[in-house]
Structure formats: structure tokens, C-alpha cells
């Protein structure tokens with residue numbers, strides 16, 4: 587059984603399209619203790635083939651040649667794989683698929699979106715506690731992984747208390763509580779007060795609090811207010827992942843450059859890179875419309891992003907190294923002499939740039955992701 591400690595931690599939240607590999611690696615570098623993946627539906631990951639990309643070292647889980655989950659040995663002891671599920675057997679199969687590459691498995695019980703609720707997943711599990719109990723027990727007893735669960739608060743303190751006590755009894759290693767009910771919008775203030783009662787009642791495992799941490803200093807405020815053990819940050823890290831630095835946030839342009847470096851190193855999907863970079867240039871959820879934001883909207887590939895930020899030399903060097911590693915791994919493969927990426931002078935495709943910008947513009951669109959066509963916000 588793997589050991590993962592969830593107490594006294596500051597962690598990156600699961601966020602569709604945002605909590606992908608480069609942001610997780612960067613968050614760890616800035617000081618996050620654990621990083622959650624975005625939600626993956628159980629059936630999506632079951633049946634995936636695992637392969638290691640020799641150029642980047644990235645571990646890729648693919649089905650029908652589509653990438654479903656990417657991870658890297660650097661995050662193995664810190665990454666928590668979140669699943670969307672409504673079925674104890676499928677949940678277990680999903681966990682066993684990724685077992686060797688993750689530090690824990692988390693069940694999403696907070697997603698209020700229609701697609702999730704209709705399938706009995708996400709927040710639907712909050713009102714179907716017998717099934718939730720079976721899912722968690724099956725994972726705890728048979729996956730060999732530490733299991734956790736992310737919930738929202740219910741309408742009354744009594745109902746929430748009953749829920750968290752049931753979850754604690756299944757043998758999970760921690761409970762994350764997003765301090766909003768399933769009907770509350772993210773613009774409404776998170777109810778930190780609700781945590782006091784939960785922390786008083788859940789005695790045997792850490793409670794991870796989630797909601798409205800936008801500065802490093804908010805973590806201590808949250809702890810002082812509620813006695814909670816750990817804090818999970820979502821939008822604060824989406825806007826600026828250097829929120830995990832004890833010393834304070836870095837300027838967003840510096841963070842974007844560091845993020846871009848990670849994206850090139852792990853060969854991230856450029857659409858995802860762009861989406862996340864545009865999400866970073868925000869203040870209180872609104873785009874700053876800075877000069878750099880405008881420039882980013884007209885760019886769409888890793889070489890062009892690097893050019894925009896004066897990182898051409900880094901890009902060429904990194905790609906040459908990836909090529910060399912790939913060639914060393916299969917010296918007789920003619921295809922390896924092809925550069926894995928297009929060159930700096932490649933043409934931009936305005937139409938698809940427009941599409942990505944449009945994607946980034948609304949909160950609603952944030953929940954569509956290239957890998958799993960699903961709408962999630964839990």
C-alpha cells in the first residue's frame with residue numbers, strides 16, 4: 587500500500603483543462619505538496635495503453651491513439667488521480683489502470699453539471715450515499731492506493747455531518763470539502779464557517795478545505811478560522827500558480843514563461859497550453875486584456891509562443907535534445923530523424939486561433955476539454 591500524507595498540506599485542485607501535466611509540475615515546483623488531476627471518467631481510462639515517450643519521459647495513457655492521461659515520474663509521489671464514477675467496479679478498474687503511476691485516487695462527488703448528475707456521478711453521489719459508500723469501500727479495500735473523496739457541503743450542517751462521518755467510516759485517507767453547496771455559483775463566497783463543525787466531527791483523518799483561497803496568506807486565515815488541516819486551491823492557482831510560493835506570487839509574465847517551458851518539455855497539447863496561458867492573464871476571474879494577452883491570442887503553437895516570449899533559443903535546444911533522446915531510444919527508426927515539432931517559422935492558422943480564444947473567453951467554455959468531452963465544475 588502506498589503512503590501519502592494529506593495532513594498539513596497545500597494542494598492544487600482538480601480543474602478540467604487546467605490541472606494538466608505542465609501546471610501540476612509547475613505547481614509542485616512553486617511549493618504545492620500534492621496535485622490533483624482534472625476529473626477523468628472511469629470508462630475513459632479503463633482499457634488505455636500505457637507507454638513512455640522516449641523524447642520527453644512522459645508516461646502516456648492512450649486509447650484509440652488519443653491521449654487520455656499524461657503524467658511524469660517527477661510527480662509520481664504527489665499526483666492524485668481524480669475519477670468521475672457511479673459504479674464501484676468501474677471505479678476500481680480505473681484506479682488499477684493508473685495504480686503504478688499515481689500517489690492516490692480521488693472520487694469526485696461535487697460536480698453539479700448535468701452530464702455528471704444524469705450519469706449518477708459527481709454531486710449525484712451526495713444524495714446516493716449507499717452507492718458512494720460502496721465505491722469508496724471497494725477502492726479502499728482493493729486498489730492498494732490511498733483513497734480520498736471531494737464533496738460539497740449539503741443544505742444543513744446535520745446532513746453534511748452525516749455525510750462526512752459516513753465517508754470517514756469507509757477508510758479513506760482524507761476528505762476534501764468544497765465549502766459551497768451544489769447550487770452555489772463560484773462567484774458566491776465560500777462558506778468557511780461550515781468547516782468548523784466538520785473538523786470537530788471528523789477526528790481520524792485530515793480535512794482538506796477548498797474555496798476562495800486567492801493568496802498564500804489566505805491559507806493561514808482559513809486554518810485559524812476553522813482548524814482545518816490542509817488547503818486546496820483552484821482558481822487562485824489557475825490565475826497564477828506561483829500562489830504556492832511562501833515568498834509571494836511572481837509577476838504573471840514570468841509565470842507564463844515558466845509554464846511554457848514545462849509545456850515544451852512535456853510536449854503538451856498546444857491548444858491546452860494556450861488555453862491555460864490565457865487563463866493565467868486574469869485578475870479576479872476577468873482577463874486583464876494586457877498587451878501580452880492580445881499577442882497570445884494571435885499565436886497558437888509552441889514555437890510561436892516561445893518566439894513571443896523571447897525563448898527561441900530554449901525551444902531549439904529542448905527540441906534538439908528531445909530528438910536526440912528519441913533517436914537514442916530507437917536508432918534504426920528512420921522516422922526519428924524528423925523533428926517532433928514544427929519549426930519556428932511555421933504559419934499561424936488564424937481560424938483555429940480564433941476558436942481557442944473564444945474557448946478561453948467564457949467560464950462556461952472552460953469546462954470543455956480536448957481529451958474528454960465533458961462538462962465539469964465541482
Ligand SMILES: Cc1cc2nc3c(=O)[nH]c(=O)nc-3n(C[C@H](O)[C@H](O)[C@H](O)COP(=O)(O)O)c2cc1C
Pocket residue numbers: 599600601602603604623624625668694695696697736764772776796797798799818819820821822952953962963964
Ligand atoms: C476550470 C475549472 C475546472 C474544474 N474542474 C473540476 C474537476 O475536474 N473536478 C473537481 O472536483 N472540481 C473541479 N472544479 C472545481 C474546483 O476544484 C474547486 O472545487 C472550485 O473551483 C472551488 O475552489 P476555488 O474557490 O479555489 O476556485 C473546477 C473548477 C474550475 C474553475
